[in-house]
Amino acid sequence: MADNAILDTDSDDEVPPGWEERVTLSGKVYYANHESKSTQWTHPTTGKRKTIKGELPYGWERKVGEDGLVFYVDHVNQKTTLTDPRLAFAEVVKGDNTAFRQKFDGNSTALEVLQGRDLTGQYAIVTGANSGIGYETARSIAFHGAKVIMACRNLNSAEACKKAIMTERPDSQVEVMHLDLSSLASVKDFADKYKDNKWPLHLLILNAAVFGIQHTWTEDHLEMTFQVNHLSHFYLTKLLWDILMKSAPARIIVVSSESHRGTDLSMANISEEKLSPNAENYSDLKAYNLSKLCNILFSMHLNRLLSPYRVTSLSLHPGNIMYSGLQRNWWLYRLLFLLARPFTKSMQQGAATTVYCATSHDLEDIGGLYFNNCCRCPPSTAAEDENLAKALWDISEQMLSKRIGRPI
Structure with missing residues (x-):
């Protein structure tokens, strides 16, 4: 022995x-x-x-x-x-007179966070799982027994990532499904096919995002950054939350950013035109910042609606200026991220807070909070505005209903 x-x-x-x-x-x-x-x-x-x-x-x-x-x-x-x-x-043991000590920090990796966890029997969807933080998130939880559905637009890239995971750990359970967040029809198709498989859903990790793109209208006549980063994830969650409730306890994890602090969205100016502006009123950086504030507001209000059913929602910041692929749309951003790369987190470290929020026993039945470096972090004042969160929810439903031709 x-x-x-x-x-x-x-x-x-x-x-x-x-x-x-x-x-x-x-x-x-x-x-x-x-x-x-x-x-x-x-x-x-x-x-x-x-x-x-x-x-x-x-x-x-x-x-x-x-x-x-x-x-x-x-x-x-x-x-x-x-x-x-x-x-x-x-x-x-609770009740002992001891101070709480943070278990993980900005240097922790996703696999370190998962030490001691067995996720066998857990089903997880990770959007944007074919690169960067999304890939490391999918890889890490698959290594610990979860069945991972990689929800990706680029199927060739996703299949290559699946192969890499299976080569490294042959007993991993990984599936690839097509999801294009720039198309509401694709979101609906993904949700329908997921339901057809009769799978439960314990972890819905909303990771995918775009950054630094020129003004583009999607096929749904929505500004691309807003639709991909917020509205399509909102729609996906609405389509799947009956499965989440049946699978409870379940968690929804929304990857936001500290960039959420750099926007002026408020009750005084929230509107469809503010959220999905035309080209004359568009700035790629402002659009990204606004979408990341939407992520936190969405997560907070979602938690209020679903927590009575033991489905909780948390939002998080993964790390600063990580070379993850977000910057691919403009050479200046690629240069900035490349220069910062030696001083930022690795992708494994970037995925740590996502994995912590998704799997930590410490966060069972806890939701509506924002995390950074595996620790609760106060978001901006706007991100804690419950009235603004409800207003965003209502406008999001109206924008969807208008485009799919029925109430959502």
Whole structure:
């Protein structure tokens, strides 16, 4: 049998020499003193009581030997240990007089956030999953057992990404489905085909976005940035939320940006013309900033509507000026992002906050918030305006109804 050493924990929680951290089958952590041959529930140094929750990490199995000895098998890495792997993620029992400590930050990666999680049985849609943060999000949750549907416009690129994931981890479950967010008809077609598969839906990750494009009318006569970044995601969510409610608990994750702070949208000026301007009133940067504010307002109001059904929604900022493909539409943006690349997050780090919001046990039944660097972050004043969120919701429904010819 392999090394049965205790898994490393945070430094201030390490047990003194002669002590061992153990866990009962019910998940309560206790401490054994090998010198005195005694045990206790509290940490010998900090006095904390701890517990472990949830399933074993992906690929792990608990077994009992003929002698009654409990041991754990890591089928992914072909290792065996006497130590419950969940000890590395033990939580302080609520009610203990201890300060909250942030578990992850801007340097954390998506795969680090997912350590200890088994997402087997979870179905996840990731829009824009064929590049950048979307790809790393899809890859990371697929590696931990989720069935991932890559919802992408470019099917050739998406199939290549699926192949890369399957090559790296052959037992991953990944599907590619066509979704063009510049077309409301494509959004409807995607939702209909998803429903035809009779799949549940536990994670809806609205990641896709465009940035820095010239003024363009879509086939639905909507300004491209607004439709792709907000309205089509709004429509997709409306089409799928009956499945989300049936699959509850479920989460909707909306990838926004700190750029949401750079817009003047308010109750005084919100209108269809403001949200989807003509060429004379258009600025690519302002359009992007406005769409990112829409993301947060949408997520906040969506959470108010669906949280009673155990479907929660969170929004987030993934990272600053990451070289993710968003900048591909203009050479100046490509140059700016390229120069900033050594000082910004990697794509794995950029996906960390998305994955944290989508999978963290700490956020169960919590929604309507905005996150940055895997931590709750106050958004702009406008982004917290519930009246503005409701106004945006109503106008979004009106704009959709006008184009699809029926109430939405």
